[in-house]
Amino acid sequence: MRETTPQPVFLADYQPPPFLVDTVALTFRLHPGRTQVLSEIRFRPNPAATPGHDLRLDGEGLRLLSASIDGKSLMAQPDATGLTIPAADLPEDGFLWQAEVEIAPEGNTALEGLYMSGGMYCTQCEAEGFRKITYYPDRPDVMARFRVRIESDLPVLLSNGNPVDSGPGWAEWDDPHPKPAYLFALVGGDLVATTDSFTTMDGRNVTLNIWVRHGDEGKTAYAMDALKRSMAWDEQVYGRAYDLDIFNIVAVDDFNMGAMENKGLNIFNSRYVLATPETATDADFASIERIIAHEYFHNWTGNRITCRDWFQLSLKEGLTVFRDQQFMGDMRSHAVKRIEDVLTLRARQFREDAGPLAHPVRPESYVEINNFYTATVYEKGAELIRMLRLLVGEDRYRAALDLYFIRHDGQACTIEDWISVFEEAGGRDLSQFKRWYGQAGTPRIDVTEDWQDGRYTLTLRQHTAPTPGQPLKEPLLIPVALGLMGTDGREILPTQVLELDSPTLRVTFDDLPERPVASVLRGFSAPVILHHKLQSDERALLLAHDTDPFNRFEAGRSLARENLHAMVLQQTTAPDQNFIDALRVLLRDDTLDPAFRALVLRLPEQDDLAASLHEAGHTPDPDMIYDMRRAAQTAIARALEPDLARIAQQMETPGPYDPAARDAGRRALRVQAVTILAHADGGTAAAALFQSAYNMTEQMGAWAALLAIGAGEQEGAEFYRHWAQDRLVLDKWFMAQILHASPDHAVPLTDELSRHARFDWKNPNRFRAVIGALGANPAGFHRSNGTGYQLVADWLLRLDGVNPQAAARNSAVFETWRRLDTNRQSLIRAELQRIAGNPGLSRDMAEMVARMLG
Ligand code: 0A1
Ligand code: ZN
Numbered sequence: 001m002r003e004t005t006p007q008p009v010f011l012a013d014y015q016p017p018p019f020l021v022d023t024v025a026l027t028f029r030l031h032p033g034r035t036q037v038l039s040e041i042r043f044r045p046n047p048a049a050t051p052g053h054d055l056r057l058d059g060e061g062l063r064l065l066s067a068s069i070d071g072k073s074l075m076a077q078p079d080a081t082g083l084t085i086p087a088a089d090l091p092e093d094g095f096l097w098q099a100e101v102e103i104a105p106e107g108n109t110a111l112e113g114l115y116m117s118g119g120m121y122c123t124q125c126e127a128e129g130f131r132k133i134t135y136y137p138d139r140p141d142v143m144a145r146f147r148v149r150i151e152s153d154l155p156v157l158l159s160n161g162n163p164v165d166s167g168p169g170w171a172e173w174d175d176p177h178p179k180p181a182y183l184f185a186l187v188g189g190d191l192v193a194t195t196d197s198f199t200t201m202d203g204r205n206v207t208l209n210i211w212v213r214h215g216d217e218g219k220t221a222y223a224m225d226a227l228k229r230s231m232a233w234d235e236q237v238y239g240r241a242y243d244l245d246i247f248n249i250v251a252v253d254d255f256n257m258g259a260m261e262n263k264g265l266n267i268f269n270s271r272y273v274l275a276t277p278e279t280a281t282d283a284d285f286a287s288i289e290r291i292i293a294h295e296y297f298h299n300w301t302g303n304r305i306t307c308r309d310w311f312q313l314s315l316k317e318g319l320t321v322f323r324d325q326q327f328m329g330d331m332r333s334h335a336v337k338r339i340e341d342v343l344t345l346r347a348r349q350f351r352e353d354a355g356p357l358a359h360p361v362r363p364e365s366y367v368e369i370n371n372f373y374t375a376t377v378y379e380k381g382a383e384l385i386r387m388l389r390l391l392v393g394e395d396r397y398r399a400a401l402d403l404y405f406i407r408h409d410g411q412a413c414t415i416e417d418w419i420s421v422f423e424e425a426g427g428r429d430l431s432q433f434k435r436w437y438g439q440a441g442t443p444r445i446d447v448t449e450d451w452q453d454g455r456y457t458l459t460l461r462q463h464t465a466p467t468p469g470q471p472l473k474e475p476l477l478i479p480v481a482l483g484l485m486g487t488d489g490r491e492i493l494p495t496q497v498l499e500l501d502s503p504t505l506r507v508t509f510d511d512l513p514e515r516p517v518a519s520v521l522r523g524f525s526a527p528v529i530l531h532h533k534l535q536s537d538e539r540a541l542l543l544a545h546d547t548d549p550f551n552r553f554e555a556g557r558s559l560a561r562e563n564l565h566a567m568v569l570q571q572t573t574a575p576d577q578n579f580i581d582a583l584r585v586l587l588r589d590d591t592l593d594p595a596f597r598a599l600v601l602r603l604p605e606q607d608d609l610a611a612s613l614h615e616a617g618h619t620p621d622p623d624m625i626y627d628m629r630r631a632a633q634t635a636i637a638r639a640l641e642p643d644l645a646r647i648a649q650q651m652e653t654p655g656p657y658d659p660a661a662r663d664a665g666r667r668a669l670r671v672q673a674v675t676i677l678a679h680a681d682g683g684t685a686a687a688a689l690f691q692s693a694y695n696m697t698e699q700m701g702a703w704a705a706l707l708a709i710g711a712g713e714q715e716g717a718e719f720y721r722h723w724a725q726d727r728l729v730l731d732k733w734f735m736a737q738i739l740h741a742s743p744d745h746a747v748p749l750t751d752e753l754s755r756h757a758r759f760d761w762k763n764p765n766r767f768r769a770v771i772g773a774l775g776a777n778p779a780g781f782h783r784s785n786g787t788g789y790q791l792v793a794d795w796l797l798r799l800d801g802v803n804p805q806a807a808a809r810n811s812a813v814f815e816t817w818r819r820l821d822t823n824r825q826s827l828i829r830a831e832l833q834r835i836a837g838n839p840g841l842s843r844d845m846a847e848m849v850a851r852m853l854g
Pocket of ligand 2: 294298316317320
């Protein structure tokens with residue numbers, strides 16, 4: 001709870017730690033209300049810091065029982081955030097700190113530090129949770145060797161590193177790799193493991209365990225398979241092998257984020273581990289594969305090489321996201337993966353960059369670091385690495401990474417260290433590129449064309465609008481991949497990469513036989529908003545023939561967006577015939593990957609339309625967007641009914657269920673076809689699919705299609721009866737109803753479901769499935785009477801009292817408020833002010849609402 005106004009931390013104020021830690025020995029005597037933590041920490045003065053500092057240790061919510069230095073007991077007086085030992089009391093050459101503290105994991109609802117979930121002990125220490133376990137210099141640039149003893153009657157006791165020994169009621173672990181405290185982990189519980197093994201390229205035999213609650217052991221096979229593929233991939237592609245004898249993964253039900261890369265002991269939100277064909281959708285399987293890989297890849301990019309301070313968070317997160325994207329592309333389809341990644345980037349990161357929460361990939365200040373685990377740090381950070389690779393080429397990218405691993409292994413690094421290896425291995429100056437890390441906002445590129453006497457000229461202009469705290473923007477170095485297509489659909493010029501490094505760039509092409517159609521920003525070569533006016537027949541040409549699969553998709557998407565904009569602005573009730581014709585051609589092209597067809601067939605989401613209308617200078621009206629999107633679906637459904645029905649038949653997968661890309665793509669197209677078809681056939685095909693489905697993908701997809709046309713009540717009841725005992729499937733039951741509720745029904749339904757006996761609001765997954773789902777239903781949430789805003793604000797305040805981090809994350813539903821009409825703006829402002837004025841507000845939430853109110 002807030003007692004004084006929290007002070008921001010600034011990147012510019014970084015100072016090296018005055019003391020380093022060589023070894024840490026911890027003993028845990030686990031008890032729900034009174035866990036004792038004994039620590040023995042060997043400190044020595046940091047030669048890189050000025051001498052004579054006091055020793056400052058972080059510590060929050062700890063009951064200090066005793067403390068000593070070199071065996072001499074101390075009367076330390078902790079304050080609210082830690083304790084200080086005066087320099088005069090510290091031996092000059094180093095010393096042993098010993099302390100005993102008591103903590104209460106059962107009362108820890110914030111899920112940070114040591115807490116309990118379903119009778120099991122677990123930890124979450126990133127970013128600053130270790131200070132809730134014991135007194136320590138809780139900062140990533142202090143790296144130490146940890147040895148841990150756990151005492152408890154629970155059968156499974158785990159920590160980082162390799163097991164040393166164990167007996168009845170105790171276990172000891174030793175981690176030979178120095179690590180920051182945020183990578184510490186401990187688990188104690190009555191768990192069951194799926195066990196396998198992996199032999200590394202340097203011959204190390206590694207035991208792999210996935211630990212789950214009894215009863216869940218049949219749901220771990222896919223996660224284990226993904227883990228082994230991740231380990232092999234990192235060896236093949238990056239030359240990185242695993243470095244311990246054991247790798248443990250534990251699934252917990254109460255977890256604020258997706259998962260955590262603790263050294264040798266990854267802790268996962270159970271939704272990213274547990275899956276069977278009957279309980280998990282293809283999207284769930286893909287998330288499991290990606291997140292298992294992501295956490296595993298952190299072993300090198302995050303753990304062996306970590307961050308100097310939390311401003312450098314993207315050093316590990318942007319890079320690890322980029323690596324998991326590469327892995328998923330290799331496992332599945334690069335084309336489809338790229339499209340999906342760009343859709344996520346636009347939906348989450350462009351949205352963040354366009355509003356009051358915009359911040360650079362490397363922020364310059366923060367109040368609460370947990371508020372900066374954002375799409376910008378993660379997804380935009382990954383885009384910066386993708387651009388670097390494009391700018392230096394694949395071979396030099398690999399050379400730069402080799403250099404990074406050799407030079408910085410065991411260190412806590414900065415973005416400067418990262419850029420330097422690219423400058424050296426890439427052989428070029430990247431000082432202008434580095435601006436991407438410091439400048440917030442999504443650049444806009446305007447493309448204009450000129451065609452005269454066989455000479456074709458393209459002009460590119462870049463502009464970045466001001467963002468909070470950054471009124472002036474400098475030109476960035478933007479790689480723009482470009483190709484030219486002839487009107488007969490053949491490629492005239494294969495892809496080349498232009499470097500737009502000033503406000504304007506002009507390129508000319510001579511001796512062309514005809515005016516070409518330019519395919520700009522192929523592969524989405526930079527995270528920018530592209531404005532390139534084309535005629536709809538030119539877009540149709542790119543949709544049909546572009547050699548770049550991303551731009552093929554993009555041409556279809558632009559056509560869809562332009563049609564929907566026209567419908568919203570002119571209030572016409574149907575899209576153009578040529579758009580529908582283009583969709584028909586695509587639907588009938590059986591040479592195309594079904595997953596690709598499913599993506600093109602999907603209309604831009606309501607939030608995408610609101611953002612693009614706003615970008616074009618309009619005030620988006622959520623109700624109108626909802627109505628017009630539905631009208632477009634109906635027009636498409638009527639026009640393409642026979643084709644959609646044929647696809648729904650043709651894309652049947654015979655089973656047994658295979659989560660791999662081929663069948664997943666067929667299911668995606670089938671569900672998409674049935675979803676659109678529901679707008680013409682009243683849901684007949686969807687209801688039939690619901691009944692015949694042998695997997696969760698089709699069952700959920702069919703039910704969602706029914707919900708979206710106001711049907712599906714009976715199916716919902718059936719779904720509940722069947723799945724009420726499966727907590728992850730129950731999340732889907734809550735979420736789907738709210739997500740697809742009609743605009744006037746969404747708020748009352750959310751209110752009703754928030755009173756449901758199974759709405760366990762302290763569980764972050766369940767909270768997101770109910771309150772979060774309302775925020776993801778734009779026309780429902782933005783009801784013009786403000787009831788959606790009130791309901792969400794009430795719940796955020798309630799959650800803030802028990803789990804500030806989760807509450808603050810969920811508060812970002814309000815981030816788009818300034819693009820709305822004045823009525824909605826004043827309703828939201830009032831709610832944000834109501835939250836801000838709450839006396840016991842957490843630091844997390846206080847920072848979020850202050851930034852949103854600007
Ligand atoms: N490093 C993890 C994400 C993570 C961050 C913070 C957490 O708790 C505050 C938990 C997990 C990852 O990138 O997967
Ligand atoms: Zn990560």
